[in-house]
Structure formats: structure tokens, C-alpha cells
Amino acid sequence: MNGLRLTVNGLPVAEHVEPRTSLADLLRENLNLTGTHLGCEQGVCGACTVFVDGVPVRSCISTAVSCSGADVRTIESFDADPLMGELREAFNKHHALQCGFCTPGMLVMARDIVERLGDADEERIRLELAGNLCRCTGYAGIVKAIRSVVLARQAAGTAPSLGAPQGLGPAGSGHGQVTEAKPRQAMTPPIPASSPKSAKLGKLAATAPSVKQSFVIEFPPETVWSRFGDVPAMVPCIPGASLVGRTDDGNFQVSMRVKMGPIGAQFAGTANQQRNDDMLTGVIHGSGRDERSGSLARGELSYALHEMNGGAATRVDLEVTYSLSGALGQFARGGIVTHFIAAITAQFADNLKRSLSPEEAPNATQQPRELRLAGSMATALKSWLGATIRKLFSR
Amino acid sequence: MKPVDFRYSRPGTIPEAIELLNEGAGGAKIMAGGQSLGPMLNLRLAQPEQIVDITAIPALTMVTEERDAVVFGACITHAAFEDGRVPDPANGFLRRVAGGIAYRAVRNRGTIGGSLVHADPAADWITTLTALDAELIVATAQGERRVALEAFMMMAFGVHLDDGEFLAGIRIRKFSPAARFGYYKFCRKRGEFAEAMAAVVIDPALNIYRGVIGATQSRPLVLDDIRDLLRGGGESSAPNGAALARARDRVADLGIDDDPITDAMHGNAFARALEQVIA
DSSP: OEEEEEEETTEEEEEEEOTTOBHHHIIIIISOOTTSOOSSSSSSSOTTEEEETTEEEESSSSBTGGGTTOEEEOGGGOTTOHHHHHHHHHHHHTTOOSSOSSHHHHHHHHHHHHHHHSSOOHHHHHHHTTTSOOSSSTTHHHHHHHHHHHHHHHHTTOOOOOOSOOOSSOTTOSOSOOOOOOOOOOOOOOOOSSOOOOOOOOOOOTTSOEEEEEEEESSOHHHHHHHHHOHHHHGGGSTTEEEEEEOTTSOEEEEEEEEETTEEEEEEEEEEEEEETTTTEEEEEEEEEETTTTEEEEEEEEEEEEEEGGGTEEEEEEEEEEEEESHHHHHOOHHHHHHHHHHHHHHHHHHHHHHHSTTTOSSOSOOOSSBOSOTHHHHHHHHHHHHHHHHHHTO | OOSOOOEEEOOSSHHHHHHHHHHHTTSEEEESSOTTHHHHHHTTSOOOSEEEEOTTOGGGGOEEEOSSEEEEETTOBHHHHHTTOSOOTTTTHHHHHHHTSSOHHHHTTOBHHHHHHHTOTTSHHHHHHHHTTOEEEEEETTEEEEEEHHHHEEETTEESOOTTOEEEEEEEEOOOTTOEEEEEEEOSSTTSOOSEEEEEEEEGGGTEEEEEEESSSSSOEEESBOHHHHTTSTTSOSOSHHHHHHHHHHHHTTOSSSOHHHHHHHHHHHHHHHHHHHO
């Protein structure tokens, strides 16, 4: 719990809230100011828009503690505000609301548009309102209402007000007391205590996204083949992966830590492999669950080895197929995950080569604490970008 | 209340912020305006153990003018650019770009630094500041390091920052008065993330003829020298249609998205950005 002081509708407020409490929840749940509405809670619908330090802000995606020391004004405090009075009347006259859910946010934005822009025409009003959704009116009445107030104020010669001078940082942020850094105990690693359950290893749909990659390695096929068969030696070559143990049915327990922007996931799961000694091909199946996000990942890595240079080298053809479901699945726009997997594969190839070379083995694999997108990721992307740029200028 | 439980701290200096990051050992996340992080917290896509709010660090909301560049603190909002509350070394281009980011209520809190570190390929600053060849100032335990934006972004949502580092400032060179800037993006709706976008910067005095294609599935695609695409436009009075069509087809044929419709959108966005500088 963090102590929080701020001004709401002109009155000082002191509350103890969890840091994860949004400004909207503070207003609605702690202060009972339910005129601020919550629609999407991801900053898209605009229903929760309130004034913070005199400018409109989304209260659903701003934490209350970050607005410590700020001056917050909600729809409840505008009864005596002349401009809001004009807007209310105009909304009434032009049928600018039906169910009223979006109205508090609409009025906050409308007041900002009139004050800040002064001479907004219909097109500008529509652009400025794009962040506030209304499912009843089709916006026509809202736009007309705002435009009528703009015209009335122009006729009356009311100049737009610049409002309070604003800083350059996020509205409402940075006023509160600063916290001092204190040493604290080391975190325990977030690996789940229970051993991961063996997930079903069904075949992936034929439409699952896949990434193909080939590389040549300066070792005879037999050496590479035996390394692929040695799962404990293979797993550390996969960036972010580590071997946890073995299950009774012969599957390997693995964990894989992935970091992508603000998203961190730790997949715990199982892997097994099937090999064809005659064809020098194999498939590694893996699946795992990230406990925190409840996301499920499944993947297959197929490999085929081909002799090169009369047995002195081996070409490895890899194909990675994967599927991601749950919370992370929503986020993973197709191509992004494909590039991500391509980068993992490139780093895997590097690590595999390194682990096989006698002078560097056995501890030579680059083993990042998590899959972090650096190093060979950049190489992979550079080659992709390089190829596309070359294509552009070769005509 | 939707996010996971996390600790929150608001350091007053850069070294304190770095200390907090190091204590967090990878579980700490920097937050400025929180306009990208907020939705991800609410969706529980991001589940940090600790949030380090850097908005109380005065240096991060400062603007420093150098002889040939302007350095912006990472916590300066899009709205500050839009309103012209900060100088614009690119002759009004930054102001124009900022005004098209998301919605006003988001721009009042969303920051230039936060947007760059979040590194959504479809975000405006990633593409436009790559076109301006911006340099980033990263705060580290040792002080700072500088890196070109082009090298900073590794992939979608992936940037070159270690656990104990964060973005402190953005340095943008001053362009000459004759510089021209083009920018076009396709959005389903105003304020939505773009499906295709392109930026073009022409500054003959600085020998810059750069085009950037954004909203790809990874990093922006940089075309370092687009002089050959300008022929048929520029000073001559010849109609630009042929040059624009050629530029559009070139970009569309890059196969950026492996999808003919999206590729055509990239091509058209590029042609429309180019049109703004050769018109």
C-alpha cells in the first residue's frame, strides 16, 4: 500500500491504495465518484477521461499513485462551470446522448476542444473526438452540439483560454514525494514449485506458422547427428532454455524464459524427440505453460542433416512450427512471432556450432539468463533487411 | 483493478532509478506516462514485480539546445511537441507527427521516450525519428551511452537496453531551413495504430535523402538514398505521377509483409509521403 495525496474536485484527498490501483478505480471505488465510467480499460474508448492538472487524461490506464500530488477534476465538479453548462445544454438540444455511458468522457473532451482550439470546425471536432466511442448516437448530435458551442462563443467574442501553464512531462505525474532506493532481499526465482505437468503432444495444425532455416556446420554428419540426439547437451544451445529434469515416461522437463518488450514469460513444460537414423531426420516436440499469463506454447523443431564436402561438413535444415494461445497469443501478431522464432533459431545455430568446436566446448554456449533479443538477433534482422534493400536497388 | 500486484517507486535522480532497476534484477520496469504500459498491465500481458516511475526526475523533462542539435528528455509528452511547447529542430515536423499520435487524452501523458522503448513497429516516433536519424542517450550505471535509433530497435517490442539501463534522452539534429519532410500513415481510424506508414526526409544542405517504411512486422526499413526516386519531381515542372508510381511499385514489390494488400499499402504510404516532399 502506498500513501497517496492529491486534490480531487477541489478537495484534498489522502488514501492508502495498492500501486496497481488505477486513477479510475480510486475515483469510483474509494471516493464514490461514479460519474467517471469504465468501458474498455485499455485506453481506447474514452469513457474514463477526466481532467488531470487541467487537461484530459485516461484515468483507466494511469495508476493513482503516479498522479500523487495532481489536481484531478471529474464530471461531478462541473455543475457551476459556465462552459460545461453551455455544453450540457447543447448536448440536450442536439440529442448528443442516448444511454449516457460515454457522456462524461465526451463532455470532458468537448470542454477541452472548445477551450484549447477555439475555432474547431466539424472535421476537426471529429478528429479530436476519435478517441471517445459512442454506440448510440452515431456522433452526429455530439459533433453538432460541440460546434454550436464553438459558434456561440465566437459570436460572443470569447477567446479560447490557454489554461494553466503546462510542464513538459506526463500530466499529473512527477509531483509526488520521491521514494529512495533501499536495498532489499534478493528475489526468489519465479520457477513454479510443482513439477510441470506433461502436456499432450498432439500434432500441430498444418496452418501453424513456421520458420525455415538452413546452416552449414564444419563437422561430419555423424558428430552433428549424435549431438542432436543428446538432449541435455542440446537444450543449453536454445537461447533462454534450460533442462530441469526427466519425467518417468522419458520426456525431458524444460523451462524457457522469454522477454519481449514489457512482456516476460517463463514457460515450463516437456519435450521429447523422435529420430530416424537412416534418413538423419528428427522431430523435437515441446510444449509448455507460462503460469503467470496462463499462456500455452507448443512447438515442433524438425531437422534434417545433409552431408557436404565429402563428409567434412553438414548442412542442417531446420523448420520450427509453433502455436501460442492464451494471453500472450492475443498479443502475438503473426509476423512478430515469426521474426522472434527466426532469431531464436539463428542463435541456436550459433550456439550449436560453438558447442561442437573442441577448443570451446563444453562451456562455450552463450547462455543468456533469458532469451534477450540481442547479438545474433541483430544479425538475423540485418540479413533480412539487407536482402530486401538489395532487392530494391538491384533494378 | 486488473494488473498484477507490483511495487512502485518514484526516484528523484537517474542514479537512484538505475539502482532500483539493478535491485529489481530484471523484474523491474520503467514507466513514464504509462500509456503503452497501462493497457498491457490491465491485460496482464506485462506482469512486472516493480515499477520505477521516472517522471519525478527533473532532467528527463528538460530540453537542451546544442549548436547543431536539440536534446529532448525522454519524459516529454507528445502533447508538448504538438503544442509547440518545445523547440522543433525539424521545421515543425515533430509537431505535426506528435499531433497524429493516438488521442489528445493519451498525448497528455504519453511520452516520446516511452514510445521509443515500447518499440511497437506501428508507432509514429519509431518511424519518423528513424527518418531523422535520431540519437538516443541511454542512462547506465557508468553514466551514459549513445546509440542511433536505427541500431537501438532490434525487432518488434525489442530494444537494445540492459536490465540496469533506461532511455534518458533523444538527440535530434537541426535540419536546414530548406529541408522537407513527408509522412503518411494508413489507419483504420484516426488514432489507431497504423497498418502502413512511411516517412521521407530531404535536406540537400546536409546531403540527406532518406526514406523509412514503418509499421512493418519488425524494425523500420531504411532507404538511405532515395535520390533516384526523386527524379521526375523536384525542381523540374514535369508531372510527378510517373515518379510516384515508380516509387510506390518499388516499395510494394519489397514483399515486406508477404501479403499483397499490406504491401500495396506500404507502397502507397511511401508514395504519399514522397509526394509531400516533391510536390
